[in-house]
Each structure stands twice: as C-alpha cells, then as structure tokens.
Amino acid sequence: MEKRFVATLSRSQGRRAWAVIFSHPIRVDPNTGKPGLRVRQGLGTSDDAEANDLKDQLNQLLEEESFWSLPARAEAEKRFRRRVVEIFYHGMEPEQSDFGAIRESIIPLPTSKDSDYRRALLLGTTGAGKTTLLRQLIGMDPEIERFPSTSTAKTTVHETEVVLAPSPYTAAVTFFPIDEVREHLNECISEAVLSAYRGDGDGEVLRKLLMHVNQRFRFNYVLGNGPQAASTDDDEDDEDDAVEPTAETAADGAIDLDATNALLTKTLTALRTIAARHGDQLKTELGATDEKDQRVVDELFEEELDRRLREDDEFHRISDELIDEIELRFSLLTDGTVRRNKQGWPQSWSWETDDRATFIKTITRFSSNHSSRFGHLLTPLVNGVRVSGAFLPTWNGGRQPKLVLLDGEGLGHTPKSMAAMSTSLTRRIESTDAIVLVDNAVQPMQAAPVAAMKEMITSGSASKLLLVFTHFDEVKGDNLPNAAAKEQHVLASAENVLASIGEELGPFAERALRGRLKDACFFVGGIDGDLDATKKTHKRTIGQLQALLAAIDAIVEKPEPVLAKPVYDRMNLVLAVKNAAESFHDAWWPRLGLDYKPGVSKEHWKRIWALSRRLSTPGLGDEYDNLKPVADLRKQLQDRLYVLLQNPLRWVPAEPTDDERKQQVFDGLANALSVKTLDLATRRVRAERMPEWQSAFNQSGRGSSYARASIIGERIYERAAPIPDVTPSPDRNSFLHEVAAVVESVCDEVGAKLA
Template sequence: MPYTASKSPTKDRPGFSISFRHPCRNDSKGKPGLKVRRGLGTAIAEEADALVAQMNKLLADESWWNASRYNDALLAFSPIVVDAFFDGLQASVPNPVALRDSVIPLPSRADGYARVLFVGTTGAGKTSLLRHLIGSNPDKDRFPSTSTAKTTVSDIEVIPDDGPYRAAVTFFSEHAIRANVEDCVVAACSAVWDSMGDEKVADRLLHHADQRFRLSYLLGAWKTASDDVADDDWDFGSGDEPSAAPVADDREAVPPADAAALQVKLAGYVDRVKTIATVMAAAIKAELLPEPSTAQPEDLQAALEIFQSELLDDEAFRDLVLDIMDDIQLRFDRLDVGTLTKRGKAARWPELWTYETADRDDFLRQVRWFSSNYAPAFGRLLTPLVDGIRVRGPLHPVFTNRRDKVVYLDGQGLGHTPDSSSSVTTHVTQRFADVDTILLVDNAEQPVQAAAQAVLRAVAASGNYGKLAIAFTHFDQVKGLNLPGFAAKRAHVLASVHNYLARLRDVLNGPIVTAIERTIDAQCFMLGGLDAASEKLPGGVRAQLEQLLEQFERSITPPPLPDAKPSYDPSGLGFAVQRAADSFQRAWKFRLGFASSAEVSKEHWTRVKALNRRIANELDVEYDSLRPVADFVGRITEEVSNFLDHPVRWSRIPKDDTEAQEAIAPIRQAVFRELHSLAVARLVDQHLTDWRRGNDHKGKGSADRRAVDIRGIYELAAPVPGTVNSEPALDFMKAVRHIVRVAIEDQGGEMKTL
C-alpha cells in the first residue's frame, strides 16, 4: 500500500503537525501501518508543506526504511522529519532492569547484601511493611504509596546505605502505553454502546479494566455527583482515634485553575468518545441488530466485537488516542529536576529518569511523581507510566538501631482470585532465583487464601522453600473469645498454614511438605498496626520486626549443600511430563469453555480476547489472572519435582529426609529457572502468527474460533505424550528432559538409563 503524510493544525497549541501511517511499525492489530503524529515546530503553512513533502519522499523510497539509515537520512531530510520517522525503529529495546543497573547496581550476596522479595495479595500490607523497614513516615513521606486498591503497579527496589539519595526510574515503552490507552478508549466507547451515562464513560476511559493503568493519574479525576456527598453521612462512629491526615504539599497539588482546565479537557475527551461511538454503534446495530429486543446473546456478542474491532480502524478513534498520547507526553515536560534519557537519537519517549541529592525531603518529593496515588496531584502524576523505581540512600528503619544490608524488592500485588488453581505471575516467580528471602505478606484476618496458597505451592515445588518467610499483617484484628492472648492468636493463624500444607500433599510428594512444616513456624512473623508511624508501634510488633530483620540477615548465608548426590533413571520423567501437560491442557479446556468444572470457571470472551491481544502485540504473556506461561511452568515444575523426589540411588545415603531435600533443592531451583524460558518460547515465540490470527477474528462465532485457535496453540506447545508420539510431543519431552538432565549434572548428580 502507498504511504503518504499530511499536515494538520496542532490541537491546543500553535503550529502544525504531521500525520502518516508508518510502513515499519505495527498497529494494535499487529499489521504494518501504525498511525504516527508529530509536531513540526512551525506555524507557517509553507514550511509545514515542505516538511510533509520531505516525509512523502522518504515514505516512497523503501531504501530508507531501516534504522541503520538514520545518519544518512539526516543529510537528506530535515531532522524533524527524520526523527518522526525513525523514532521506534531501534533494533532492540533495552531491559528496564539493566537500565536501572547501569545507574544504580543492585547489590547481591557478594556485596554483603541480602535480597528480599515481597510477595502478597493486593491490600495485604506489603508496602506498609516496607515503609517501616526503610523508615518512611506514612503521613510525611508517603513513599511508597499505599491504599486498599492496586497501588503498587511497578517494581520498587530500595537499597539502604549511608550515601546520598539516588534514584533511577524506568518507563514502559510508548507502544505499551498506547495499547493501554486504546484499551481505555475502546472500553469507554463500549459504555456508550451499552447506553451508559457520562460518569460511566469517563470511568471506563480513566481506569483500565485490569486496575493497574489509570489515566486519571495523568489526566485528572472526573468530578461526579457523588463527590458532593458529605463524608459525615458515612461516619460509622467506630470510636477509634482517627489517624492524622496526610500532609498536603502545595507544590504537589494541582492548583484549582489547572484542575478546572483538566476537567474541561476530560469533558472534551468524553464528548469525542460519545460522538465516535454513537455514530459507529448506530450503523452496526442497524445492520446487525435491526430488532435488538429479539436478538440472541451470540448476536449481541458478535455485534459488540465487530464494533470494538471497527473502532481500531476508525480515523477519529486513532486521532483521539494520539491526542491523549500527546497529552500524556506533556507530563514529562513538568519534570524540572533530574535527567531524562531517551532511547536513540530519534526518540521522543523517555526510558530513564535519574536524580541525586543529599536532601531527603526533596528526594522523596521528586520520587513521588513516579509512585504516588495522592488525589490532589491527579493530573500531574507519572505513576502509570513507570515500569520500575530503584532508590538508594539512608533509608533505614527508625524502630531499631540495626543497619542491616538488605535490598528490598516490592512489586505488584497478586490480586484476589477465588481460583485455587491460579498460578503466580511469572513477573514474580522469575525473580525467585535472584533473592535470598521470599517474604509472603498475608492478612492474618483471612490467612492463606487462594493467592497465598499459589505462592506456597510455587515456592515448595521450585525448591525455594528454604528462602520462605511469612509476615502476617493485621494481626491486631485477630479477635475472639477463644483467642485470649498472643500465643492463642498466633496458633490460630498458623493453623491455616498447616491446613493448607496438609492439602498440598495431594499435589506434591510428602518429603517436600514435611521439610516446610519442620521450619515454617520459626519463619512466620505476626505484625499489626502497620498503617501508623514506626514510633507508634507497640513493643510486640517492634520485636517481631527485629526478628524479621534477623531472618533477612541469616538468609545471606544458606546452609552448605550436602555431599550426597542423587542419580535418576530418565524413564520416569516421561510420565511426569505427561501428567503435567494433561493438567495444563485440562485447566485451559475449562477456561476456554471446551469442558466444565466446579473448580475452574469458563472465562468471559472479553478476557480471553484481552489475553490474546496482549500476546499478539508482544505486550505481555498474561492478562490479569489468565497466565498460560505461569500455568505451564507451574504444572511442569510440580511433576518434575515429584520425579526428583525419587532418585534410584545416591552417591551416599542421606542422613535423613532433611539432608535429602537440601541436596535436591538446587536441582529443583535450576529446573524452575530454565522452564520460564522454555514456556515463553513454546507458548508465545513459536506461535506469534497463530496468536495474531486469533486476534483478527471478529463477527458471529469469533469467540469460539479464537478459543479453538488458542487451544490449538496449547496442544502444539504442550502436547500430552502417549504411547505413540507426534514430532511436537517428542520435541517437548526432549526439551524438558534436557533441562532436567543439565540441572542434575550441574549439581553433581547423574541421569542415565540403568
């Protein structure tokens, strides 16, 4: 197709912009022709026309369509034209962790630091606990941010030391943010399709369905009628002393005039959403749903999916998305300290922000722009754009004089899923190998629910149970007539742990569970009142925090590995792979609707489509609780773990089960680590074309066709081995066998047919 550029007035600013379909960048459907718009930096029509002519010349000649031609293009065209075209054509995207490492290296055991990974459900209190461990006051510092919602949406890495305060913040790619904006606009248009009011349309626009991306932080909150309801009307009179209100900072809060302007801009976006959606919905409903009251559910679903698909091809829709992206881009311009680094000479989207100062208050105020959920600052915050934050400096606890060398790694909460078969996100599990302590933070009021169970299951099967510690928050809320004191309350909470471990024996062999049961009581800590400042914590909580720090310190020197080495017969491994593949396939048959189960529910077609779209566009390998890669890794890990529990012989007989488990644990860990790469390769990389085909389905029956395609991907990626095996099944078994063999031999064991 021919690619041409055109000029248009720049919205809300003087001058002209250039728009064109990029021949080398894919749109949201995975096809070449992403619409790009850039400011031309001139208000003179003749100059703008000349720049458009240059772009058309560049677009007409495919010899320029290569990132390596950037410097040559600068000799032939205006830098404005060259930068607009070559932005996003870099050969590779840097790893955000490597970017942060380049500025602030993450200390490890070799540097005398223990690494602690925080894992837990949303709202359990992970970040509140972290605040106490780094001496952050909840009212004054407000870092990291907390709330009952999904507050921590990026990785937060804290390195306490005695140097100056330093920060390195990395951002999601422009491609990823644009995809989220498109999702939000589609959701807002779908609200119009369903005849919802302005308030619902605005809510869909400002809050992504996965609750992690919030445009309200960037564009401002929508003022609703409920904002005028007096808080006194909802005062339940608990009698508890109210906590101090957060200290307002006029430098952070959006001034009233700016807030009013943001509301006007939002109202304009909502009006445009309504115009776009109303026109398109009327046309599609007239064609496909002439009598909506008599339409069948499958007809309504098909019409809605066609509506959503057509939106992505609509020029007005794309212009709205680009306008919102331009608005987001302006938020970076407000940063008046630190250094913003962009990727490549042509890039306009930053990838890294760095800052250093000796002033604690100023440091935290600047970092809060990237992590805050402070409502008065909505419209100026950059939080939804941030992939990771790493800070280093005198961030020590105030409840103790200890100055332990500990790196704290906090991240997204696991969410509240009722599905006990759900796996832990690979964004968490792939970090197991790099840390010394896996700290499960759980709510003592409702301990060891589905998400916490998934963590315990993954930690056990992967051989990382020696790194496990559990911090039970809200212990102050554990009450009952039969729980008179600390010991009774602690026993009540720990009973939930032991009850789940007993059930875990149905999945994993007894020796692993026994090894966990032997040490778990000493690695559980009871905490409460964490929403208060450290100075206000009661003595019992401070004592538990001290013990937790001692646990971190001990984790840096794990026990020496036994010299007993196991030997295995590989013939049993085939059965392990068979059981794992069958378990994986069965769960996804339920989710995709090919079979029914009381334990695993069928997923709504919109969630399956969202997963398909994320994978097809290479944005992620999961969506919310839909985690095929994590499921793949989890099921194989569990079955291989059971296989590893049965060596055919030992180089010497272990003294007891504990020593045997300590010898096998490093093998389990190595297998678990390598399975992540295998899962991504087999489920995603080798089937991107198939995922993109599934993403293209629309119309009546499209959800069923998409489900068939996804099931086909899974059957090729993780085929169930049988008596007679296909080539994909043989390749699958060989790949798993290779990973297991290498892991065994690297630890001094052996695997060979006897």
Template sequence: MSYTASKSPTKDRPGFSISFRHPCRSDSKGKPGLKVRRGLGTANPEEADALVAQMNELLADESWWNAGRYNDALQTFDPIIVDAFFDGLQASVANPVALRDNIIPLPGREDGYARVLFVGTTGAGKTSLLRHLIGSDPDKDRFPSTSTAKTTVSDIEVIPDDGPYRAAVTFFSEHAIRANVEDCVIAACSAEWDGMSEEKIADKLLHHADQRFRLSYLLGAWQTSDDAADDDWDFEGADVQRSNVVSDDRETVPAAEAAALQAKLASYVERTKTIAAAKAATIKAELLPEPSTAQAEDLQAALEIFQSELFEDEAFRDLVLDIMEDIQLRFDTLNVGALSKRSKTARWPELWSYETDDRDDFLRHVRWFSSNYAPAFGRLLTPLVDGIRVRGPLHPVFTDRRAKVVYLDGQGLGHTPDSSSSVTTHVTQRFADVDTIMLVDNAEQPIQAAAQAVLRAVAASGNYGKLAITFTHFDQVKGLNLPSFAAKRAHVLASVHNYLARLREVLNGPIVTAMERTIESQCFMLGGLDAASEKLPGGVKNQLEQLLEQFERSITPPPLPDAKPSYDPAGLGFAVQRAADSFQRAWKYRLGFAASAEISKEHWTRVKALNRRIANELDIEYDSLRPVADFVGRITEEISNFLDHPVRWTRTPTDDTEAQEAIAPIRQAVFRELHTLAITRLVDEHLVDWRRGNDYKGKGSADRRAVDIRAIYELAAPVPGTVNSEPALVFMKAVRDIVRSAIEEQGGEMKTL
C-alpha cells in the first residue's frame, strides 16, 4: 500500500493543514493507516506545498519509518513534518499513576499515612462524604463535583498536609479519546439511521453510551426550544433558600461564546446527518429493499454493515478529526500551571501540574478538570482526565483532628441488577495498596447488587479486615416502627446480616462468621451530607469522628498469628474446576448460548462494544461486562473455600477468628496475582482473536463474534476434567503455582501427604 499526503485549508482558522495515512499507526479497527491531520503553520500555498512534498518523500521511503530515525529526520525535513510523523511513534503511553507520583508522591504507612479507598454505587454519596473529610464547602469550593448521575469518572486522590496546594492531573491518551469520539459519532449516525429527531442525534453525539465520556462538557450543551419549559419542573419552593453555586463568573461561558459553540455543534450535527443519510440510503437500498417486511436478523446485519462502513468513509474520518482538533483547543485555555507531553514530537499533553498558596485560586483551576458545572460546558476538560492528585491543607472543619489519611475516590459502581456481576478490576486491583476499603452505600436501599458484589469480593480476597461501611442518607430512614437512632441503625444493619447469611451459599462458613463478628463496629451512619460541615448535626459529626479514628487505626493491622496452615494440592483441582465452570456458564448465558432466569442475554451492540475496547487495547471491560473481573472473582471464591480447609496446622489456632487471620494474607496474595493471570490469559494471549471478532460484519456477525468470544474463554479458563487437554493442564499449573507461592510466602506449605 502506498501512502501520500495532501494539503487542505485549516477549518475556522487561516492557513493550511496536512493530511495523510500513517503507515505505522493503527486505526480504531487495529489496521495500519491511521488518518492524521496537522496544521502546517503557514497560510502561504507555496510553503504548504513544499512541506507536503517533504512528507511524501518521508512516506515513500520506509527507512524513515522507525522511531530511532527521529534525530536524523530533523536534519533532513522541516520540524513540522517530523513532529507530524513521529508523534505517537516514539514511545508507548506512560503509566498515569507513575506520572502523578513524579510530581506528588503518594504517601503510605512508611510515611505515617493510612490509605482509604472509597467504593460505592453511583449517587450513594461517596464524593459528598469526601468533601466533608477534606473541608470542601459544597457551594464555594465545589470540589470534587457531585450529582445523582455518574459524576466522578476519573481517579481523585487527596493528600491532606500543611504545605502549599499542589496538583498533578493526568489525561487519557489521544488514542483513547479519539476512540470515544468515534463511538459518539457512530451512535449519532445510528440515530439518523433509525430516523430519530435532531435533538436525539445531538444527544447521542454529546453523551457516550457508558455515560463516562461527555462531549457536551468540551463542546457545549445542545440548546432546544424545550429548555424554557424547565421552570415547570422547579421543585424549589418559595421558602427554600437556594445555594449560591456560582463561585466565580470566570467559570461561566459568556453568551457570545456559547452562541459560537452552539453554531459549531449545529454544524457537527448537520454533517453527521448528511454522512449517515447518504450511507444509509445506499445500504438500505441494497440490503433492505422492503424494510417493513425485513427480518430482525436482516435489520441487525444491515445496521452493523452501516456502522462498519462508516469507519471507511472519508467524511466520517474528517468529522472525527475536526472534533478532535476542537477538543485539542481546550488545552489552550489553561493559563496557569505546566502542561507536560510524552516527547518532543507529541502534541497531546499527558500531565498538568500546578502549585500555589492561594486555596480559592487553586480550587478554581483544578475544577476545570473535575467539574460538571453546566454554565461552564464548552470549557471543561473533565472527560479527558484519567486522574487528579491534590495535596495541601485540605482538612475537615467539623473537627480539629488532623488525621494523616490519603483519600482515593473513583467512579461509582453503577446500579446493575445482575447480582452475579463482579466488581470492576479498576477497583479490586487497588485492594492490596490500601489500609481501608470504605464501602459507601445508601441507607434507604442498603446492600443492593453492587454493594453485595463488593462484600463478596472483600470477603473472598481476605480483605474483610480492611472493610468499613458508611451508610449515607440515614436521615431519610423513617417509619413509625423506627422511633430512635438505635432502631434505625438496627434496621439498616439487618440488610448487612441478611446478605452475609446468603453469602454462605458461595463462601464457606468460617470467613462469613469472622465478618459477622466485626461488621457492626465497622459500620457508620451519616446523613445530610449535601449541607456544609458546619451545619451537620452533632450525631453526624460524632460518626465522622469515629470514622477518622477507624482510618487512623487501620495503619496498624493486628499481628499475624504464628499458626501456619498446610494444604494438600489434590483439592485445588476441584476448586479450579468449579470456578472455571461457573465463569463459563455465566458467559454462556450472556452470549446467548443458554437461557437463565438470573443472567440475561446481552444485546449484540454491548458485546461488540466490549470486543472493540479489548481489541483496540482501550480497556478490558465495558460497563457491566467484565470478563477479567468475573474470572478473578470466581477463581478467588473457590480458592478461598479451598484455603478454609488446611489438612493440618503448625499449631492449632485458638479459634476460628485466629484461623481466618492466619489465612487472610494468603487469600490477599492469591487475589493480587490472579489479576495478572486473568489479563494475560483472557486478553494478552488472545488479542488476535479479539481483533478478528471486531472485524465481523453482516448477517450472522453477532453470532460469529459470540462463538469466538466463547472460544477465547474456553481456552483461557478451560474446565479441568478426568482427562485434561494441554490448555487445561497449563491453566491448572498456573493457578497452582500462584496458590503455592502465596502459602509458602506466609510460612505455610502445600504438598501431597
């Protein structure tokens, strides 16, 4: 394949741009030839032509297609051409946590700090709680942002101390953001395919299906004639004092700028409709001559072909690039702090850092990366942010206590009705690095499916000693049969005990019994968290004080018993067999190979979305579809049951509690290592297979994709039997090695007796 470059006028600005297919960078379908566009920095057509000629010379000679030729290329070609070609070619994406560590190290036990991981369902109030713990006023500071929808979509790490205010903000890669933009444009085009209104098309364009990526924050909200009718749905009474949520007029987009944003959005929506209408007309004429009589399978096949061919459409690619250039301009609005890039050739920043002694100034600038403030839509960088780490005098105002605690907050768990759904690995991988796992749950509907999944994972992984549960909205727990705080608390805790009783169906009794003995002392009741800390009632402040005490105690875990277990590996094979069978069975239901009352078949578009994310190495899960987390969860549970039955001890434990304390670190080590094993077996070893599934289109493609995914799972987690295949033997050995190492590291042993 030959590669050539061309010039075109730069949209909305004077000068020319260069466009070319990059021979060494893959597009969103994993194929070489990513379309790249860069500004040439000149309005002179002759100079632009000369630069294009240089790029064509570089593209024609494969000897330049090597990251190591960067300095040589600078001696031969203009830096603009060199940067355009070598950007994204020189280095892999840096670890965002390591980038933040370089600016603000994350303290731990060795520094006298306890680390607390916030986990909870969307809207439970974990970010509202965090505000009180760091002294953030809900009206003036508005950091971190809150709402009933998915608000916290990046990791937020807060380190209270007495130094200056410092921030380190890392961004998703340009590749990941471009993939999200493509998803949004595809969804908007599909809305046109379905004959939806312009407003619906705009909504699909501005809001990604998983609700984590919102172009409206970057490009502005879509204005409709219905907006004026919102006053009819104002629940604020005349006697209710509204909060003054506007802390600085500089955050509000001026009317003229808002009008320009709306005009640009209108042009994007119009271009989306034009692209989709033309492509849809061709495909429907060929594949659906009689749409009213077409079978569901034919409609599905036509839609999938429509979506696949959009990726090959030049107008579609140009629209995506135009939106990406618009997004890139948002970084130009940052007038303080330092933006860092991966290399000299990179144009996409990977880190922003800032330091000041002025609290108000600090929070105002950090809010650009975390806010969901509607009047600022069009200027916010929130959807681009992978993580925010801040350090400074961020202490609570409800107490004089200056606890040395690192607070780690992240995205909510969602409200999946599937009780078998596993906790995202983005959360569980952090269990090993924290001292407290704080489950934040809603006291009005306590311990629903997502909270149950957390308790299940914490128990099986041996981390139940780190658990604390904070029930928010406790002020809304009301009833004639609940006259006192004690009665209300008992009512809420009954849900915890009810679930622990059911958990015995999955895990052996001893570990559940150990949790039941300590759970009540690890639960805290909070309410009214939307108010400022000064307005909280005394009872809530007292519970917050106790919570801080719990965090401080967690830095010094109890000493490990000297009793060490010994195991016979014979039973481990049955544990792996049950785990693999459970994993395979659940995904058999999700992929539609069998029916179940508990687990529903997933829509083909969601399965395809998961396939695309893994194939393009963007993520290992999509929404509640989490094969790696499921793999880790099921094997962890069965190995946990195996570990509950040692064949002997070096010394008989005094009771079940001591036995569980001795086994817990083994469980934790197994849980940690299983994450690596799962990613390797399910993803890394099968990227070719995932990419093949991503390429399917047309009639029967959803079924072929499902068959391929099931085959991946059967190879990655084969069910051991009486006679085992080579993959099953390799799988068994990998698990056995992990368990053996974990046991021996803790002073135990595993050998045939």
C-alpha cells in the first residue's frame, strides 16, 4: 500500500502558537537513511482557523507528488501560502549559514590591510587564563563587569569577538540553528532514557537530560537545574567567588521557572515510562546467554534503544515541548533587534546603546555561566558574540589600542584532546594578524600548547605567534630569587620540546619556535584583579602587557621579499604523501578497533557512532569531541609537506646565504598550502563520502560496531587517503595527483618549482 503523508497540528501545553508535524516525503531521516524525516515547524499563528487552513494547504501539497522537487517550488508558490511553501521546501537542499558573515553585516571587523587595526586570536588550554587576559585588555572591572565569563572549567564554547572602538556600544549575537540544537537535545533525551532504565535517581537522569556529554550544550543554563536544584550544591562552573548582579529585569518576568520545573518533572516521569516500555521489551528480544554475550547485548541495547526512541511519538513529544520551552527564552530579548530565519527560529540579535553598564548587563545573558541566572540564560544557544565599543585597558594611560580581539574554546588539557586543531580554528588562524598563545607558567608547555605551536609552525604562521605565560606570580622556589630567574625557569621547560619538534618537523621548525621563545614571550601575574601600578609585581605585569600590545601592533610589518626560489623533487612529494597517509591510518585503525597499537585505545562504539552521525548529516560539524578525521588528515599532510619544504633540490638563481631568508620562503609556502590542504581533506574525507558515512551510521544489530568501523576504515579513510605503493589504483593515483596539484599551484603562485 502506498504511504500517505499527512500533516497534523501540534501545540505544546501552555503555548498559544500552533505548529505542524509531518513526515517529509523527500528529506532523508539520518536515523534510517530513508525518506520520511519527521518535521515540526511553527506556523507563526495562534489563530485556530488560520492554523487549520495552513495545515489543509500543506496536506494538499503532500498529496500531489508533482510538487515534491525543488524545481516545482515556483509553481507551489502560485498555489499555496508562503508559509506552507517555506515549511515544505526547507532543508531539501543543504543550507550553510555563514554566521560570521551575519555578524559582519552588523559590525564589520576592521582589518590591517585597510586600517591601523590588528586582529589577535587568543588560544590557550582550558583554565590557562586566556579569557581573563582578554578582560584585562578590554578594561573590564573584575568585580562588576563579568564579560566574558571565566572559570577553571570549560567556559568559552562560542566565538567571542571584541572591537576596541569609539562609542556607542554595539552587539551582534548569532545562534545555533534549531536543527543542531534539537539534535543535541535528542541525544540528551536518549541518554536520560538509558539512565532511567538503569535505575538511576531523578537527579542523575535530569543531569543527563540537561547536560550534553561534550559540555557544549548545557541546557541547564537555559532551563534551570530543575525542581531539585535547591537541594544540590553543584556550582563548579561558576566564576570563582563571583558576585554577579542578579536583579531581575522586566524581561525576566516572561519566564516562569515554576512552569519550567513542572515541565521537567513531567518529563522525568515520561522518560521512565518510555524506558520501561522499550527497555524491557528490547532486553527480552536480545537475551544474553552468557557473560561474554552480555557485553555484546549491552552494546546492542544502547544502540537499538536509541533507534527505537527516534521512532517513538512520545520521545518526539518530549523533544518538542523542551524545544518550545527553550525557544521561549528568546522572549527575554526585549531590547534590540531579533532576526529570524524563514522557519521562525532566531538567527541573530543586535543592539546599540551609549550606556556601558546596561550594555554589559545585557550582553552577559549570552555568555554568563552564573548559577543564580540558570533558567534565564541563552549561553548554550549562542555560536558567536561580537561587540564593539569604548573598551580600553585601565593601565594604558587612557589610550585605546586599535585592536580586534578574538576568543574561543579552550584547547583542552591532554594529548588526546589536542591531536589536531579543529578545522574551524584552522580557518580562523588564517584570518588573524597575531596568535596569542596563553599558557600557565606554573605548568608550562603541556601537550595542548605544544600542539598549538606545532600548528603555527607547519602552517607558516610562526611569525604571528606571541606567547603569554600567566600565573607568573605563582612561580616560586628557593632557587628563583628574581623575575629573570623565574622567566628562565619557565623557558627551560621548552628545551625538550624544542628538540622533539626539531626531530619531528625539521630544523627550521625548531629554529622558528626558538626565535619566538626568545623574542615574543610575556610573563604576567595577578591579571584576575585590578592592576595597581604602585605595586612592584603589578607594575611589572603592566609593563609586560604594554609590551604585548606593542608586539601585536608591530607584527604585520613584513620583511623584504626573497628573490631566490626553491626547486623541489617530485619524488620527495610522493614520499611525503605516503608518510602522511601511513600516519593517518596508523592513528585511526587502532581507534576503530581494526588494528592493535600499544598506547592507543579503541574508541567506545558510541563515540564512533556519534562521529558517523555528525559527518553524515549536512550542516553539522566535521568532528565529534576529539575525533577529528578531517583535521587529522589535514595535519598529517601539512606536517609532512612542511618537512618537504625545508629540503629543496636547489635554489634559483642562488641559495640564500642566511637561514632567516630561507625561513621566510618556507613559511610563505606553508601558509599558502595550509588552507588548500584543509579544503582537500574536507572534500576527500567528508564531502565526497557522505553516502558512506550514512551507511556507517545506519549499521545496526549484532556486529554493527565492527561493520561501522570497517566502513569508516576501508570505504572512507582508505579511499580518502590511500597509501601510495607499487600497485597503482584509481584511488591512490587520484589522491597523489590531487596533493601534487595543490603543491604545484602553490609553487606557481610564489615562483617555486616542482621538478
């Protein structure tokens, strides 16, 4: 029997506006890989008659298959109301929103090419103090102006951009698309159902519901901690000893936290009901016969439970109600302008005022992590905040530097978390003048900052690198009598790092980093409070910060071009590609469980499953937590090519006589290669292999984890980055030729040769 697609009306409890729900005949459900994606869209009306009319028109469209293609949209617009057409055709072609461009249209960022402004990107490990440094550079009062938010835990999870400019104060905020918010919420609901089935208490189930595992989407910031919040004391994300102004604004009255808590209580009950209904039945169906079989069954249970939940109407009802409650928080934005997309979801918010205090208080709604404001914050829904205004450091004699300061998510603490920089961060690095790497002087040169330094070197951005060591006031020891001794103590930790980088990436990599450690290091302490120039230690920190500003300002000065051009051996390029592909495979095969390597653990099946979901879904990111296949391939290529660049066959017309001139040439080539290798990796690992990622995600049943890993390893990675050998194949030839074409095009741009 032919399937009929029917739209029905929906309205969450307590909401006036109507929405419509239907299965889309064309859009593919990522959970099944088949058409029939469940769609829920607001109709933009609370009038019953109008809602029914829109529903009826949508059902007419769903009945006529001739409208089920993008070319038919023009004809549909003649017959049906605009909102009906928007709802049906939304998502039929991938929509990539450029949120940076949206913010740019509201507050353009000045550049060093056409102004005296400099763009500086702050990088650093979680808790190193990069956001605290940002506060100092823009002159925030540490007691009453808590923007951006800080804590020892992961705090900054969206891009923050600050332009130091004359008044007025202006803000532009962009928000994650509703599909991405809903996907993360659904993952939380699934985890909460599993927690409920395991018999966890209400507090734990609620925690799973409100806090996504990767900590980026903390829905408790938006919805509050629930009815049990009063009996808990979990403020680890708060700013330490923070006293944030919490006086309610008129807008806060739009949010009834009692109603939200009632919804969460109702949701907990529903989650336990769903868990019992699906869990018991599924456990019986899977039935383990022994302990070994039980481990397999446990894995199958989680995977199959999630699939069944995604097809459960009650699951989607819970998701719909929570999304509606989340969307209600946008009613807090009574000032400024909210721009929405065609589906009615807020895309951006902008505002301008001359009142600094009001501006700071308002903007913290998008960045605060203070528990007293949970239930009234929009922080997790924000993917970018850009502000401009009369910000200036208090210790700079009243002078406002011409600066654009960029802040983002911390790099992480472990080698595992920083194997490769995210692709989005790599692209940001390319558009900045200075990279300010913030490290903790008490424990300097750990895995993450070292990995960041390697990235700067291999991408040809070493000349942009400035290092700021925070917590310098906490560096103490009987053998450290003065500041100079403390500086040497901190820098001594870099010696082993320098040697290992030289061995891995070549002598010019070590040379570049040694130069930055010598000429571009700054040591600061006590920056989490007001700096008093009458105090010796504060005076020294002020001097270091002023030197940092001078270094940022001078960093765009370019040396004279080098006339000599290198010539490279094409055979060496083959070896570089071979080494890059081998390293990529060597890193991923053990993680997929397809090979064994001491010191490398097999990733949990659920993380690989989540990765396949991300990469098979247009519009979602190309990574999951520290699983970054696109970034990993790009890194391996860039590293091996950087080594190649240092070893030309010869120079034309003659070899430069000093290493500094050679370094300049190598950095120029590496910098030009950086973006192109990223584009190549993105295309080969993801864009050209979306069906394979979808197939990997769709695997289910016994053996599905291994089948999924095999698809990713053999049908995606093996084809995306095949290892060149004596036996030619279309995949191997294609990969090698594409890399060669990239290198050749870069050489042509700068006058180098690939012989």
